[in-house]
Every structure is written in C-alpha cells, then in structure tokens.
Amino acid sequence: MSTAFPVSPPLARRMAALRSSAIRDLLAVTARPDVVSLAGGLPDPDLVPRERIRDVTARVLHSADALQYTETAGLRSLREVVAARESVRLSAPVDAARVVITHGSQQALSLLAQVLLDPGATVVVEEPAYTGALQVLRAAQARILTVPLDADGMRVDRLADLLSAGERPVLVHTVATFHNPRGVTMSAARRRELVGLADRYGFRVVEDDPYGELYHGGPPPEPVAAHFDRVIRLSSVSKTLAPALRVGAMVAMPDVCAAVELVKQGADLCDSRLTQEIAAELLADEPWLDAHLTGLRDEYGRRAAALRSAVARELGGVATLGAIDGGMFGWLEFVDGTDADALLPVALDHGVAFVPGSAFAVEGVDRGAARLCFTTNTSDRLEDAVARLAAAHRAPIPGAAGGQSTQE
Template identity: 60%
Template sequence: MTPSPSSAPTISARTAGVRGSAIRDLLTLTARPDVISLAGGLPAADLLPRERIARAAAEALTDPGAVQYGETAGLARLREVVAAHETGRGTGGARGPVRAADVVVTSGSQQALDLLARAVLDPGDAVVIEDPGYVGALQVFQAAGARVVPVGLDEHGMRVDELADRLAAGLRPRLVHTVSSFHNPRGVTLAAERRRALAELAERHGFLVVEDDPYGLLSFDGPPPEPVAAHGERVVRLGSASKVLAPALRVGWLVGPPEIAAAVELLRQGADLCGSTLTQAIAADLLADHDWFAGHLDTLRRAGAARAAAFTGAVAELLPGATWSRPTGGMFCWLELPAGTDTTAALPRALEAGVGFVPGSAFAVGGALPSAARCCFASHPPEVLREAARRLATVLAVPSGRGRST
C-alpha cells in the first residue's frame, strides 16, 4: 500500500532519543544586536588572526593541491605538526613521541567525538560523562544508543573518587568522557592527582578515557595542564583549532592508539570522505609558526584573563548572594544562584533586558540544575562584560550579602 502524502517520514529510535542543544537554539535569539550574548562558546571575533590567516591562505593557494580532495586522515603536513604539538604537551607519556600515524584530522573536534563514539560503542554500552556535562558529548552518546552514567564535578574537576566507587560496585563503562581543562560548562580543571588516578582506573578496568581538550592552551597562569594521556595508554585526546585559531577553519583532531585511529579514519570515509585541504594547510602553517603562535596564545591568554576578571568582579559586586567559578583559563564562568531561582524561567526576561546566557538545565545529566547558568566571558571586552553583568542583575536579583567564588 502506497503511503499517503500526509504520512510523516520515520526516523530512527536513536535519533528520536537525542536531546536538542539549547545553546544552538539560543544563538538565533542572542544574535540580535541589542543583546549581549554570554550564551555561545564563541571566541572573541576581535582576537581572531584574520590577517595571518589571509597570508597563510594566499601561500596555500599557490599549490594546486590545496583545492583538491585530500587524504581521509588529513593533510600529511598537518598531522605531522599536530603530532609534534601533542608530543610537546606530553601526550605520548611513556610511549614516547606521538606519530603522525596516530593522528586523524577531522572537521572540528565534535566530528572526532562522533566518529569515535561510532567506532567503539554499541547500543546499551555504559558511558560516563561529567555532570553538568558538555551538551555536544551528551548528544553524541545518545545518538550512539549509549547508556549515559553521570559522575559529579567539584572545584577540582571530575569526582574520580566517585567514579572509583561506581567501578568497585560493578560499573563497567566502555568510555569515560572528560573535558579535563577549563571545563565546559563548569569552568573547573581536573587536578593533577585526579588525572593520574583516572588513567590508572582506565588501565585497571579496561575502559577508554576520552580527553576532550579544546581549551587547554588557554591557561591564564602558567603552562597548560599536563594531559591525562601523559599517564596512560588508554586515553584518546581530542583537540581543536577553533578556540586558538578560528572556528571557520573547521579543523580538529584525534590522537589515540593505532587501532582507534584506523577505525575513525574508516568511518570518516563514509561520513565526508575528507576535510578541506585548504583550511588544513592554513592550520598547519599557523601551528608550525612557533614564534607567531606563541605570541598569539599570549594575546589570547592576557585578554581572557582580563575578561574573566572583569566579569567575575562585576558579578561579585552586582549579584551578591550568588556563587561563581573562578576561571583560571578557558572561556566559561558557572553561576549558581540561591535555591528557588529558576534561570530557565528568567531567560526570556534576560533577553528583554538585552543579555543572554545558558540555563544550567541545558547541561544537566543526572538531575535538574534550575538555579545555575553558564556564561561565556571570552566573546566581549571588559566594559561590555560589566554591562552584561548589570543587565543580568536586573533579572537574577538575589538576597543581599556578598557572593563568593568556588
């Protein structure tokens, strides 16, 4: 029997179970010129190195291969540069230098996470994710049909002790996902001793750690944190050029054991065949220009530190009674208002007042987070951030008494 024209097409059960991203939905509303958006995790447009990218693009275009199809695993030159970059971060650990063959270049690190999930997960597999969690990871694991298990966070990152208790009680995850440095959304960083403990648990119990690290180079004080991958071999690292060069390049990468890299490369053949050879050549040029890149990172770090200080200082003054994370890098500040505050209900009023944020409920994994909000401080200069905090205070007023950082 031929279906009637009004019959709705069916979608898979996996797709039907995927939660939408409140952040993506918010971007349309916060794109209004009268709204100061603290919602999207957007790097500062004024700090994107457009002139240096233009020079690299012009140089790349002298090679006809820059506008041709490329290797599925990525441009060989970029894989070599990323391998050297990751080796310098300590990723190889006891295994020694990272090889280009251990690197797969992807269209942003989100694609790397999706391909990795498809490569190693079967429906029903347990996956541990931090709570509150990165929305993009939650979507990927739901689409893979995984059973998501939340583990809490505190000011020192993932509660690895809580994970250890779950493992002792019989939990056997296939993956443990962590945004280890300058967490999205919570803003915290996994402590060094917890990084070692997590890698040891992975070795002991046979799961894979997915270290999602797009923000690690954006540390405000001192060198970037040492990767979890420095402490064990059952770690796959995801990296990105989006936060340190430009999102529009759509360059990310995965670094992991050879069998994982091979499986991800195979799946990418069916996903998009290959990425942009042109933007990969641009990224390779910029990342390999060590003096320029070091100076560029210094600029990003100084600006980020000043913006974080301006925003948190304004929050302390204008939102007494609130608590907030004290950013030491990255892009995000996590606000917690007193019990009874409903940030989801307050959002429409905030948009009317000309400021946007993401309610904490968008990141909730195991339970509701009605009184929390994520704010991105990276996108605006200090004076705009102070005005954003003033507007927030008009809709998130809390009882008197000075707030505190966490």
C-alpha cells in the first residue's frame, strides 16, 4: 500500500498572472536605518496630525457606538462630508447616496473589478502604470491594453486610435492628477477629450485621485468626473491625514454603488466605524483641515524643490527630473544609457533606494527611469540621498562587461 501523501490541490488559475509588487518587496530593504528611501510612496509620519487624531479618537470613544458595526456603504456622517467636499471639487451637487466608503481606495479598485469585469474583459491603463491597479486587474483576469503618457498626461489621441481600430474597453483607468509614478497631470483639454470618447464608445472611466489635494504649483484642472457622470472617482485620506485610518471613498452612479455595496458585504461586511468616525470629524472641520493641507502643500513643495535642485547639481547632464507640481513623486530619466535596474543594488550599497521604472511597466520595459518619492524625507535628507545616488551612478556595476560604470 502506498504511503505517499496526496498532491495538494492547485491554486486558482488567476494566481498565475499575479506577481508581488516590487515596491512592497523593497520596503524590507528600505527599513534598514542606513538606507535613505526614495522608494515607498509614504507621507512623512512627522506631518501626520497625530495630536489631533489622538484628541478626536478620545472624543469619539466617549460613545460605545464607535466600536459597533456600521453600514456596509459607510458611516452616514462620513458619506455626507465626502459628498459635500466632492460637490465643491466637481462644481455640482453630489448626493451621499452616490458615496461608498472603502478600506482605502485600493479596496474600491478591487470591488469595482468584481462588479465591472468578466475574465477577458478589456481594460486600458496608462503606461507606466500604477502597480496597485495592475495587481487588481491581473487578479480579475482582465485583458490589459496601454496608452502612453507625456508631459500633459494620458495620450488620449492614442486611446482614440485604439478605439478606431475596434477595441472596446469596459473601462479606462487613469491617475489623471499628479500621476503615480510619472508625476504628470492630464491637461484640461485631454480630460474633456477623454470623457467625450467615453460618451461616444460607452466605456467607464475610473479616476483614481489620492493626490489631487497635494498641489504646490497651483490647483490642478477640474476632476475628470466634473465633465461626465460615467466617471467613477476614487479618493483616500491616506496621503492627507493618515494611512492607518484606511479610509477611502468611491463616488459613482447609484447602480455602481449598489453593486459595489453588495460585493463588499461578502468581502468584509463593513469597515471600521471607529476610523470612519475619526475621519468624518477631521474632514468636517474645514478651518483646521484647510490649515493642515496648506502646511502639507508648503512643506512638500519645498521638498520637491530640494529634490530638483539636488538632481540638477549631482546628476546634471546624465539625468532629468520631470515637472513636479504636486503629489508625491518625481520621475527621473537617465539620458546616458544607465540601466536603473542594474543601478538599484549599487545604490542600496551606497545607502539609497528608489523604484526602477520597469516596476511600472505593462508592455514595454523602461529600464532607463526611476520613481523618486520626495515626501518622506526632509530637504537635507533629500540632498544627501541624491548625493548617494550620484555616487552609486559613478561606481562600477558588479558583473558588467569590463567593469564599466553606470555612466558608460
């Protein structure tokens, strides 16, 4: 009689398309105290309003209800304040019934994929792409097409070419404002062109907007959703208040909200009422929130300027840094043939981390670019980080033919 153990059942087929986020994998390395990280897209913990959150938490906990379940769609008071803020941003009234609160905006993406996408459905994303969206879309077994970005955001003309060639996407995903990873913002003209195409061809637009309030070069154009009701808007307090609150919001038409609420019941029943109560009070205090956001914009603007100055000084002639008018990221492009993937381990040896552009690739592999996050470090630390990066750039790459440096 055989004593062999039975073979374990296989995982679901959708798992074959998934791979770990290169950014998440880097976090273990960047936790080293000797490494200055330009990798993870994190807010500065010293700028998180800890004392205000502590005070609001203590006040909220005076009621036992704060520790109870809440509606699947989210706490009513939070949905109302989100609706009021969105009404201002969209220059049109938004009813609280069109708001669903989620466990961060990433959950909203995941729930939308379940609601809108059958296996094989066509989706269009920007190239380079937000990695969180790619993970969701690959898990949904979507067919992913790409359109490139330039200094004015998504090349909507290239999307029009795909549509003219017969492609019929179910949805188009865009980080239109302060793109992750490129940092660019879609122009107002292209936003209007995008919704015109959505209206003509019948696809939905998912406008992922976690960074829109972090401007320091002047307010960005009106949200894409201001031009068309088929746009689904996603936002989050992770970058403006605190990631640990895990509060995101989706604004969509009632049929999409109802469907998302239905699948959310099967995912987690509801999110934390405690953190929703905290977020609702913070967002509703407009004078405090305006002052807090102004402080973030000013400080992050100084850090973006410090990063630009350091890149010009340390890497001038070998790399260029894209425009930074807000958000959290700068896109560094080497003009001397440097392979950013090969540079990364050398940079880590020099005590600095970044994310290679290839981590955001869908079709092509952009090995000559890197995403730099400027929000986590002070201006002095950013200057030190770029100096370390420049030293790594001058160093030889182990294993390279003839021991050439990254400059060759």
